[in-house]
Amino acid sequence: xxxxxxxxxxxxxxxxxxxxxxxxxxICPPRELSxxxxxxxxxxxxxxxxxxxxxxxxxxxxxxxxxxxxxREEFRALKAAVLFKLFRQKDNNGIYLIDEHVFKMxxxxxxxxxxxAAQKLNEIYDYYLQGMNVYYAIIPDKNYFAxxxxxxxxxxxxxxxxxxxxxxxxxxxxxxxSCLKLSDYYRTDLHWRQERLxxxxxxxxxxxxxxxxxxxxxxxxxxKYPFYGAYYGQAAxxxxxxxxxxxxxxxIEAAVVYYYDKNEYGKVYATEKFGQIDxxxxxxxxAVALLSIENPHAKSQKELIIFRDSYGSSLAPLLxxxxxxxxxxxLRYIAAHKLGEFIDFxxxxxxxxxxxxxxxxxxxxx
Numbered sequence: 355x356x357x358x359x360x361x362x363x364x365x366x367x368x369x370x371x372x373x374x375x376x377x378x379x380x381i382c383p384p385r386e387l388s389x390x391x392x393x394x395x396x397x398x399x400x401x402x403x404x405x406x407x408x409x410x411x412x413x414x415x416x417x418x419x420x421x422x423x424x425x426r427e428e429f430r431a432l433k434a435a436v437l438f439k440l441f442r443q444k445d446n447n448g449i450y451l452i453d454e455h456v457f458k459m460x461x462x463x464x465x466x467x468x469x470x471a472a473q474k475l476n477e478i479y480d481y482y483l484q485g486m487n488v489y490y491a492i493i494p495d496k497n498y499f500a501x502x503x504x505x506x507x508x509x510x511x512x513x514x515x516x517x518x519x520x521x522x523x524x525x526x527x528x529x530x531x532s533c534l535k536l537s538d539y540y541r542t543d544l545h546w547r548q549e550r551l552x553x554x555x556x557x558x559x560x561x562x563x564x565x566x567x568x569x570x571x572x573x574x575x576x577x578k579y580p581f582y583g584a585y586y587g588q589a590a591x592x593x594x595x596x597x598x599x600x601x602x603x604x605x606i607e608a609a610v611v612y613y614y615d616k617n618e619y620g621k622v623y624a625t626e627k628f629g630q631i632d633x634x635x636x637x638x639x640x641a642v643a644l645l646s647i648e649n650p651h652a653k654s655q656k657e658l659i660i661f662r663d664s665y666g667s668s669l670a671p672l673l674x675x676x677x678x679x680x681x682x683x684x685l686r687y688i689a690a691h692k693l694g695e696f697i698d699f700x701x702x703x704x705x706x707x708x709x710x711x712x713x714x715x716x717x718x719x720x
Contacts, residue, residue, distance in 0.1 A: 420650035471716035472521030488708035543583020637667035643687035652678035
């Protein structure tokens, strides 16, 4: 094959590929969701005169083109594989892997954000919780167990705890760093594994003066497979899925969950959520501003209020045996000044339970 023919073949092949991809993008219906990225995809923007004149239409169309590009997932996987395997790059858009665990970098420590979080807790205490038994605990993110040890940037966790302890004086601190390890977290997700939380329950039980038997209660393990965590899609690599295990017993099965925003009742474990866009939503239906769990088998009238992020969804059921009612509040979705409209604060135990990821980005707390 002489040079002229070769050049024509290459040119025609290139044109064929471009035209084929062009028509595939036209005929393929747009997808609404990306399960791997856990987000809604941009849809074709409505064409209006104002959007054309101010340039917003072309911006939205560009995002639509990127989101709906055919073979997008395959190209993401190819890029990740080339960066990690061929070029031996240590991370891809902040995602890195160590011993089959997927991590997302969180760096640097934002001291102003930590101080803001402490201030928010203090404000809530002063407004609602004075005279009550109030505790706070910090959940280390996965990077605590691997980042610095493997040459990746990470938070100064000691300084984070110091700031919280310096700024908060009216609540008792519960140290959870000492009772967790990397194997207590999912490989492909940011969250901790419920079946590994007995040491955490024991630590909370001891600090809050609860019954020691709480951490030794017997549960039935229910296994769900396959579980693809939030970092699975972000890594864009063919990683092995894992099991999601939830713990249940007669009391948990009998418990009734009330969702204030929908005025609806449900179960502690929303098993229908497994296999949807975020399978971790199986625990108390995921991101919910305000909910309560009532325990009909309770032997006391005690109540607990937990100010929490998503980690609290899997911990709360393991504390239920001690309380008649547990109320969970997520300040990412409800403003603190609105709480008095829904909750009568009186004589409850109160636990602020936040991960380092939330404290380092506390602007999301309302």
